[in-house]
Amino acid sequence: MDDDVAPGERTARVFRRRLNELFARGRGGRPVTNREAAQWMTERGYSINEAYLSALRGGHRSSPSLRVVEGIAAFFHVSTGSLVDPEEDPDDRLRAALADEGVEQFALRAQGLSPENVRAIIEIVDRVRRLEHLPPVTPPVPDGDRG
Structure with missing residues (x-):
């Protein structure tokens, strides 16, 4: 990664890249939509909507709450750290x-x-x-x- 990038921006880039990778990989062998993910998370108490997920994926929003990160991690069955920690490889x-x-x-x-x-x-x-x-x-x- 670029050493001139601020730590918060580096984390935002890691989050956005890994989030988009998870959506591309999907769940149960098929890709999922923002709508499906938002609905699943909302039904389980993670307050998030399709538009906000889209903004996170597109980089228009870059500071999700910990609760939103937990919801995304729960939906994709990954650790929260794998979404935001540049040092953690989610596939290890x-x-x-x-x-x-x-x-x-x-x-x-x-x-x-x-x-x-x-x-x-x-x-x-x-x-x-x-x-x-x-x-x-x-x-x-x-x-x-x-x-």
Whole structure:
């Protein structure tokens, strides 16, 4: 990044870039709209509207409240830090998991499944982890903030 950029501007740029990457990547294997994201967040107590999301994504607004950042993180199932911290790489956890033998093959087979079936498989994997006395996988956001 450019050393002449003010720290607040650097954070705003990181936030905008990562927010747009998340929208492009989507949820459940398909891109999402500002309207879908805003509706999901509003239904869960994160006060945000489609126009404000659009302004954040376009760089017209650059200082969202912590509550808005938490809502966005909850919607995309990422940590708040991955949205704003230039030092945190949001894909580090994924890369580490994919390096584990078999995980990549497992993920490839799950591609294209319905969200309901993916959740069912996650529940099965969680049960197997308990049987093998492995620690639970910690989600990046609290369960109460998930959809």
